[in-house]
Amino acid sequence: MIKVVSFDMDGTLIRKDYVEYVWLEAIPELYARKNGMEIEDAKEYVMNEYLKIGEAAIEWYDIKYWLKKFEIDCDWRELLESHAYMLKLYPEVNEVLENLRGEYELIIISNAAHEFIEVESRVLGLNKKFKHIFSAVTDFGNTKKSSDIYQKICGILGIENEEMVHVGDNYEFDYVAPSKAGIRAFYLDRDGSMGSNGENVVKNLKEFEERVKLLKNK
Structure with missing residues (x-):
């Protein structure tokens, strides 16, 4: 029973609009801004780094891990809250x-x-x-x-x-x-x-x- x-x-x-935007748009945009890159180049780089880890690894889901890896000076709480209207x-x-x-x-x-x-x-x-x-x-x-x-x-x-x-x-x-x-x-x-x-x-x-x-x- x-x-x-x-x-x-x-x-x-x-x-999935919210999580996809955070991972596939917001983080690449922050990375592009930090490194003076074109947004499409940043998206390609960030996605390739995600794929190296893969969704079977717990790091895939850890936003603090990725912000540190990409050396992005951003508070993860502020990042998640700022796009919460999409939920x-x-x-x-x-x-x-x-x-x-x-x-x-x-x-x-x-x-x-x-x-x-x-x-x-x-x-x-x-x-x-x-x-x-x-x-x-x-x-x-x-x-x-x-x-x-x-x-x-x-x-x-x-x-x-x-x-x-x-x-x-x-x-x-x-x-x-x-x-x-x-x-x-x-x-x-x-x-x-x-x-x-x-x-x-x-x-x-x-x-x-x-x-x-x-x-x-x-």
């Missing part, structure tokens, strides 16, 4: 959460570092909607690619792995890893890039809500 419904955050609950939930999110919160404990398991989570959750009021918000990289020193993260969280919550269901938009982190841990997982394919309508693929969170209801007594 499902007791806990778990969501990824960016790309699942929250539109938006996907349109179906509030309705889905309201429909599920009466029957299930709602949590977030994200790869985002606490620096981002603090701003995003405060601005969008997520702290009021979720019992727990976990950062894989900050709380556990690892990414969600490790199925151990999901197992540890089930232990913290005092539930069996099969009593949780998780949804997210990264196939490896949000579907493969929790599935390996024995957690029922759904891949959120908002843009249809997987070209699949399998039983474990949903196009939006309303579809996910319906799948959760079908699992209610299983």
Whole structure:
């Protein structure tokens, strides 16, 4: 029986405009200004440096690490706060959460570092909607690619792995890893890039809500 419904955050609950702007526009712009570079050259350099690290490494998500690496003299809090106006939930999110919160404990398991989570959750009021918000990289020193993260969280919550269901938009982190841990997982394919309508693929969170209801007594 499902007791806990778990969501990824960016790309699942929250539109990616904010995080993509911070990483792909704001930081390259600061780097270009510091080094007297053309913005497109700075973007190419910064992106190449990101890719050298890769999204499986915890440094990928650490804004303090990148500001130090690029020698950018900027307060990370000011950087994140200055673009917080861009934060938006996907349109179906509030309705889905309201429909599920009466029957299930709602949590977030994200790869985002606490620096981002603090701003995003405060601005969008997520702290009021979720019992727990976990950062894989900050709380556990690892990414969600490790199925151990999901197992540890089930232990913290005092539930069996099969009593949780998780949804997210990264196939490896949000579907493969929790599935390996024995957690029922759904891949959120908002843009249809997987070209699949399998039983474990949903196009939006309303579809996910319906799948959760079908699992209610299983």
